[in-house]
Amino acid sequence: MQSFPQPAGKKDAKRKSGSSESWRSGSPNIGEEMQLRDTRSCAGSEHESHRSLSREDLCICRILQGAAQFLCQGHTLTMKRFVHVKNPYLDTMDEDILYHLDLGTKTHNLPEMFGDVKFVCVGGSPNRMRAFALFMHKELGLVEGEEDIKDICAGTDRYCMFKTGPVLSISHGMGVPSISIMLHELIKLLHHARCCDVTIIRIGTSGGIGIAPGSVVITDTAVDSFFKPQFEQVILDNVVTRSTELDKELAEELFNCSKKIPNFPALIGHTMCTYDFYEGQGRLDGALCSFSREKKLDYLKRAYEAGVRNIEMESTVFAAMCGLCGLKAAVVCVTLLDRLDCDQITLSHDVLMEYQRRPQLLISNFIKKKLGLCDQIS
Numbered sequence: 001m002q003s004f005p006q007p008a009g010k011k012d013a014k015r016k017s018g019s020s021e022s023w024r025s026g027s028p029n030i031g032e033e034m035q036l037r038d039t040r041s042c043a044g045s046e047h048e049s050h051r052s053l054s055r056e057d058l059c060i061c062r063i064l065q066g067a068a069q070f071l072c073q074g075h076t077l078t079m080k081r082f083v084h085v086k087n088p089y090l091d092t093m094d095e096d097i098l099y100h101l102d103l104g105t106k107t108h109n110l111p112e113m114f115g116d117v118k119f120v121c122v123g124g125s126p127n128r129m130r131a132f133a134l135f136m137h138k139e140l141g142l143v144e145g146e147e148d149i150k151d152i153c154a155g156t157d158r159y160c161m162f163k164t165g166p167v168l169s170i171s172h173g174m175g176v177p178s179i180s181i182m183l184h185e186l187i188k189l190l191h192h193a194r195c196c197d198v199t200i201i202r203i204g205t206s207g208g209i210g211i212a213p214g215s216v217v218i219t220d221t222a223v224d225s226f227f228k229p230q231f232e233q234v235i236l237d238n239v240v241t242r243s244t245e246l247d248k249e250l251a252e253e254l255f256n257c258s259k260k261i262p263n264f265p266a267l268i269g270h271t272m273c274t275y276d277f278y279e280g281q282g283r284l285d286g287a288l289c290s291f292s293r294e295k296k297l298d299y300l301k302r303a304y305e306a307g308v309r310n311i312e313m314e315s316t317v318f319a320a321m322c323g324l325c326g327l328k329a330a331v332v333c334v335t336l337l338d339r340l341d342c343d344q345i346t347l348s349h350d351v352l353m354e355y356q357r358r359p360q361l362l363i364s365n366f367i368k369k370k371l372g373l374c375d376q377i378s
């Protein structure tokens with residue numbers, strides 16, 4: 001059974017313990033969730049319902065009532081969506097060292113360095129993420145020279161990070177453990193920097209199933225090796241199941257964006273995330289293989305029937321963590337081969353580079369559209 005610690009002096013907000021976490025993107029923190037529920041119950045009779053509420057609850061009620069009045073008067077209320085962490089211990093820490101990023105709350109002015117970040121793009125390879133930052137820099141028409149785009153995490157060789165305008169580009173290495181460490185520190189970084197309305201997109205490579213190599217798959221749902229939309233996180237000696245739903249509206253928006261790029265093969269589908277490139281993805285060419293070609297094809301065909309169009313190694317934990325912390329998230333991966341045809345990646349270097357640039361082009365167009373630079377769509 002999982003129990004969440006409460007920092008001293010904080011309201012004792014108990015959450016249902018268990019192995020499944022249902023709180024999702026944009027939903028309030030554990031404590032906030034309870035306050036809002038109370039708030040809704042006080043809508044009918046102010047006097048009656050306020051009796052059982054604390055001063056904080058009353059305060060929130062008044063803010064919501066004010067907002068409701070504002071809306072009734074015909075105004076549009078835009079709420080900022082902050083990045084939230086779900087760890088009460090963080091508040092009690094004097095300093096937070098983001099070890100693998102070589103950044104910290106005492107050594108760096110994180111709000112000044114990152115406060116304006118609106119788009120975070122992540123991908124496995126450091127070179128790809130550097131290339132993406134340079135490409136974005138040009139596409140945004142920013143004035144400073146390329147040489148100003150330096151690796152912010154140069155003090156460590158674990159990950160690299162580049163910033164151009166409101167876009168942050170970060171490498172995450174290969175596989176769930178590697179991206180998960182990066183995401184813990186990135187999410188804390190965005191939180192410490194008080195970033196709001198952040199969209200995060202993984203731009204990666206993958207193996208396709210039943211689609212032409214070079215296709216760009218925009219993930220609607222990340223699934224595990226059993227085609228389930230979930231990520232199982234082992235916490236102490238418990239398995240906690242987290243949802244891997246991604247933002248469907250964002251996926252649609254990206255798909256619509258892709259239609260405007262000439263000769264751009266893109267589709268929306270499920271993405272399967274595995275813990276291994278070889279046996280885990282049903283390859284016959286690893287150092288170990290204990291299954292037949294028939295078994296492999298049967299598995300991949302069942303994956304296709306379940307809606308899976310590509311396989312990679314990070315999407316489930318990415319979707320789960322971003323969802324829990326209030327980040328609008330998308331996964332956009334190009335396919336390098338059709339796994340129903342082969343296992344080895346035989347693309348020439350040039351073709352591989354061109355394929356890898358496809359998700360970058362789509363995301364660059366999307367970001368420019370969001371920033372109102374539509375006339376500059378490539």
Ligand SMILES: O=P(O)(O)O[C@@H]1C[C@H](O)[C@@H](CO)O1
Pocket residue numbers: 123124125173174175203204205206277312313314
């Ligand atoms: O973002 P990348 O291209 O690194 O994603 C996929 C999944 C694994 O990390 C890696 C395997 O080649 O590529």
Ligand SMILES: O=c1cc[nH]c(=O)[nH]1
Pocket residue numbers: 205206207208277281311312313336
């Ligand atoms: O087949 C592939 C290709 C790229 N990345 C993967 O995880 N699998």
